[in-house]
Amino acid sequence: MRRRLVPTLLAAALLAGCGVPVDDEPRLVQPPPGRFPTPAGTTTADPEGRVDEPFCFVREDGLAVVTRPADRLPGVDAHLQHLLAGPDRWERGRGLxxxxxxxxxxxxxxxxxxxxxxxxxxxxxxxxxxDEVLAFGQIVCSLTQRPDVDSVAFRRDGQPLEVPRADGSVSALPLTAADYRPLLPR
Incomplete structure (x- = not known):
């Protein structure tokens, strides 16, 4: 009995002296002012609950990342269809x-x-x-800007498809935005 009592009393004494006061009732904790930082490559939600849908379009001989506000981030196929529709009038006016x-x-x-x-x-x-490199780069860069996509693989007739990367090599492995970094703005 004594062997069990000593560790229990020691644990209770340590917890009691940890210096964290105990409130009688729950209290409201205010979040710090401003927005929390969002890691690169993720979408952000605004106070109204909208998110940013990311796209990579062509500017001159490289890629440019833009976002469009959306009520929610669409599935990858719908997102790809939005990319295939091309830049809107405002984006075209900015040279995209x-x-x-x-x-x-x-x-x-x-x-x-x-x-x-x-x-x-x-x-x-x-x-x-x-300009296949730019085309495949647009797809990879747009989809990997999503928080749920780390890489993009391509296939034709159910088989892996070798696609060009920015360095001139081809790959049938899943690609990331890093494969097209030379085309992205610095």
Whole structure:
């Protein structure tokens, strides 16, 4: 009995002397003023509950990240469809364009864990575009700006598809924004 009593009394004495006062009732704790910082690559919610939907568009020979307010972040396929629609009038007025139409024929996207998989159809023979790096960069950079996507894989007819990276190499492995960093603003 004595062996059990000593550790119990010692624990009680230590807890009693820890210096944290105990309130009789719960009290309201005020959050600090201002917004909490958000890590890069995540969407943010404004006080009205809206979020930022991120997009990477083309500016000159590189990529530019922009956001559009949305009531909620759409699924990856809907987000990709918004990207495929291209920049809006205001974004075009700021010099933004897209390399996607005629370059990459996208069939859809799914999310498994934190990897978005984009299904690509065979592009037509006469697309008239030669900026595949920018097109694939737009997709990868846009989707990996989401908090639920770490990387993007591409496939055609159910098989991994090798796509160009900014350094001129090709890869069939899932890609991240780091693969297109040379195209992003510094």
């Amino acid at each position: 364009a897209t390399a996607l139409p005629g370059t990459v024929a996208v069939a859809g996207a799914t999310l498994a864990g934190t990897v978005a998989t984009v299904d690509v159809r065979q592009a037509g023979e006469e697309t008239g575009r030669s």
